Amino acid sequence: MRIEYNKELKMIKDEILLMSTVTEKMLSDSVLALNSKDIELAKTVIERDDLVDAKEIELQLIVSQVIATQGPVATDLRRLASTYKIITNLERIADLAVNICQRVIEISEEIYMKPLIDIPLECELTEKLLKLSIQAFIDEDISRLREVVELEDRIDTINETIHHDCMSYMMEDPKNIHQGTVFCLIGSDLERMGDHATNIFETVFYIVTGNYIDFNDLDEAMINQTVEKLNAEN
Template sequence: MRVEYNEELRTIKDEILLMSAITEKMLSDSVLALKSKDSDLARSVIERDDLVDAKEIELQLIVSQVIATQGAVATDLRRLASTYKIITNLERIADLAVNVSKRVLELSDIVYMKRLVDIPRMCELAEKLLKLAIQAFINEDITHLREIVDLEDEIDALNIQIHHDCLAYMMDDSKNIHQGSVFIFVGSYLERIGDHATNIFETVFYIVTGDYIDFNDLTEETIAQVLVAQN
């Protein structure tokens, strides 16, 4: 029975890795499409959302079947039940990548008011955060807690910077209002993607420790205590 459960858990983790890979590619392609004004690439991101939606339903069914047939208790049940949250957060990240891609189509005929720097940087940080969170789930390892917190803070700071910069361009020339508003929206999408990736890591933290902590409430002392306990 235990061998069968471990095999099913491995299948779930493999499928989540696949779902995450599709989602990560959608994210990177959506911002690449924005940077390069590639409408075809943006449309392909939008089309890929169906793959993520289908994978979400498939994974929910797999997890439900394992819970029903394996009689999971204690840590096993916590692990399996928490998987639903990870799947949901991945699906929402894909939705936000679609939102970015729709904005690309909205700006297809517009000359950008500035070269995009902070938005691609936000995307890189969000991808890194997501990769760390998913790897933490696969390995059930929360030792990258400090890096996760720092990445989220850096993403938040860039979002504020984008907001301020776009407002300055919009106030300087009313012709920039439309695209400035779009770039502000894109910054907010990427910030929310960072939040969803952090949510995944919070879920892993719960799986590993049995404690749920809102990372917004973390103190340096708490982080240090957690890392000492894990080493």
């Protein structure tokens, strides 16, 4: 029974990794479409959302079946039940990539009011955070806690910069209001993606430790204390 359970758990992880790979590509392609004003690429991202939605439903059914047939308890039950949150966060990241692509199509015929620098950087950091969080789930390794917190903080800071810069452009020329608003919304979409990626790492933290921590509540002292505790346990 244990051998069968381990096979099923590996299969679930493999499927989540596949779902994550599709979602990561949607994220990067959405901003690539924005940079290049590539409407066709934007449309393919939107179409890929159906794949992610289908995978979410499939995985929910698989996990439910494993719980029903294997009767896991303690850590095993926590591990399986937590996968629901992980796949839900991945699905929401995909939805936000669709949002960005819809905005790309909306302004594709316009000349951009400013070079795109901060949005691609925010995208790069968000993708890095997502990859890190999924790898943490696959390995059940939370040793990169500090890096997760720092990445989320950098994403938040860049999003604030995008909003500030766009507001300046909109105040200088009312013609920039629509496009500036779109760029602000895209920045917010990427920031929310970062939040979902962090949620995944928080879930992994719960799987490994049995304790749930909202990383937004962590100050520097608490981060140091948590990292020191993790190092001591390892």
